Amino acid sequence: MADMPRPDSTIDAREVLSESDIARALKRIAHEVLEQSRGADDLVILGIPTRGVELARRLAALITEIEGREVLAGSLDVTMYRDDLRAQPTRAAQETQIPGGGVDGLVVVLVDDVLYSGRTVRAALDALADYGRPRAVRLAVLVDRGHRELPIRADHVGKNLPTSHSERVSVRLRGYDDEADSVTISGGAR
Amino acid sequence: MSAPEPRAARHLLSVADLDAAAVRRILDTAVEMQEVQRRQVKKIPTLRGRTVINLFFEDSTRTRSSFEIAGKWMSADTINITGKGSSTSKGESLRDTALTIAAMGVDAIVMRHGASGAAHQVARWLDELGTGTSVVNAGDGTHEHPTQALLDAYTVERRLGSLDGRHVAIVGDVTHSRVFRSNLLSLAMLGAQVTVVAPPTLMPSGASAWAERDGFTLSHDLDAVLAGEVAGGVPDVLMMLRVQRERMSGGYFPTPREYTIGYGLTRDRLAAFTAASPHGVICHPGPMNRGLEIAADAADAASSLVLDQVSAGVAVRMSVLYHLLASEEGASA
Structure with missing residues (x-):
């Protein structure tokens, strides 16, 4: 999940992806997903709350448009599967909505906005296993900022963004944030 | 921090x-x-x-x-x-x-x-x-009994959407009811209007001062409440309380039959409630004394949330x- 905005985050923020960059990246990812799965059969796109859900919805719409047949999007909440529950204040659970009710035998594309430590994806894989046995699971992210703490990599990446730990990456999406789409980076050593 | x-x-x-x-x-x-x-x-x-x-x-x-x-x-x-x-x-x-x-x-x-x-x-x-x-x-x-009040609120919200501005009538053995005391607090937080209905003997002492302070209505007449003759009008929710005979040393009401006539959700009252409040729902924290505070017809009615409460x-x-x-x-x- 992306970092929460801080009051100072706009001071030295620089935009790394604009609205049209994000649109192009998603379109490319849609084609990549179709190429890798050889079509839209048995495909389901699951976003990880919160912004991954909006990205999953857009990705499913793009794939539907390209293939001319409907590909469903849903959401997969990982709150109850996180490994940092003890160290964090509790958060309210978000909605999980699996279209069609199951994932058995399907190709599931997990979608998140920022890939960082990989711990959210680890939690998502555990959560997914409780819903059934997908034929394959792929990972699509808008931004990969590095610093993995687990052996996890994305299959589809909007933009690789080398960052330092002290920098903050924030994703804004129309339809979720009531602002134009953007990815900005702020903070870090000067 | x-x-x-x-x-x-x-x-x-x-x-x-x-x-x-x-x-x-x-x-x-x-x-x-x-x-x-x-x-x-x-x-x-x-x-x-x-x-x-x-x-x-x-x-x-x-x-x-x-x-x-x-x-x-x-x-x-x-x-x-x-x-x-x-x-x-x-x-x-x-x-x-x-x-x-x-x-x-x-x-x-x-x-x-x-x-x-x-x-x-x-x-x-x-x-x-x-x-x-x-x-x-x-x-x-x-x-x-805080978790009971939370699950009551949850169950009603799932059926009615929101408790904000809804009218909830809590009926029965108020004196002995911890469910009532917890619900009073949670219903106020969620914006519901509350009417408390009980026979005079089962209304806690000091209830009128309490009602004035916390802004709820008291009544001894269930039929008047069902007809909407109190502030808030016809209730959206009827919360029936169990008559807690194990906490009574006798003398609260002459006979069980008399309690039912005055304060039970009988078949006739169910019909009146359903007619006046078509979307209205009935809750009971269980265990129910069927035939005493709630008739079997009311407990098993489509508007009864009793099993939804258990599931919630x-x-x-x-x-x-x-x-x-x-x-x-x-x-x-």
Whole structure:
């Protein structure tokens, strides 16, 4: 999940992806997903709350448009599967909505906005296993900022963004944030 | 951060330990917890390695089993201890029993006791010793039963959308009802308007001053309330309370039949309520005295939420255990 905005985050923020960059990246990812799965059969796109859900919805719409047949999007909440529950204040659970009710035998594309430590994806894989046995699971992210703490990599990446730990990456999406789409980076050593 | 952690994060002794935002958080998380209830494999790893003791000094079917199921579905280890069959029957004091359990290193004690304030007392003893054990009040005498009020609110919201601006009539043995006391607090936080209906003998002393302070209406006439002849009009929700014969030493009403005629949700009253409030719903915390405070027709009516309440009980208790136990940092947004 992306970092929460801080009051100072706009001071030295620089935009790394604009609205049209994000649109192009998603379109490319849609084609990549179709190429890798050889079509839209048995495909389901699951976003990880919160912004991954909006990205999953857009990705499913793009794939539907390209293939001319409907590909469903849903959401997969990982709150109850996180490994940092003890160290964090509790958060309210978000909605999980699996279209069609199951994932058995399907190709599931997990979608998140920022890939960082990989711990959210680890939690998502555990959560997914409780819903059934997908034929394959792929990972699509808008931004990969590095610093993995687990052996996890994305299959589809909007933009690789080398960052330092002290920098903050924030994703804004129309339809979720009531602002134009953007990815900005702020903070870090000067 | 230097800001002190809210004390409410460790125990749930009263609905008053929560604010409106915390109630909202528990109810919202419960929606997602109910999703677990519909899965084939009902198990999430959230409370893995946590231990929850159900310490029940009074009989219970739904509260105890739903707390046990809630803990188990979240992978906590849950153990039941009842007053009968424990060292209490050998004369051990409540303090020693509580300290013994806490000394084993448990994370939470879910407690039901016949004495009002028992859960507060145990929480204070444990806090003094700094054991870090959470206490959840699962009913203390005639004082409070916070998780019941939360699941009542959850159930009604699922059916009616929101409690804000809704009119809730709470009917029956108000004097002995901890469910009533907890509901009064949570309903106020959620914006509902409340009318309390009871025979004069089962209305707590000082009720009129209480009603004036907390802004609810009192009535001794159930038929007038059902006809909408009080502030708030026809109720959206009828919350029937159990007549608690085990807490009565007699003299509260002449005969059970007379109680039913005055304050029972009879078949005729059900018809009147359904006609006046087509979307209206009926709640009862259980166990029901069918034929006394609620007729079988009303208990089994389409507008009855009695079984939805039981089903919600597991989800709401999962949410409560999650918010109390999952984090060592307390609750936040």
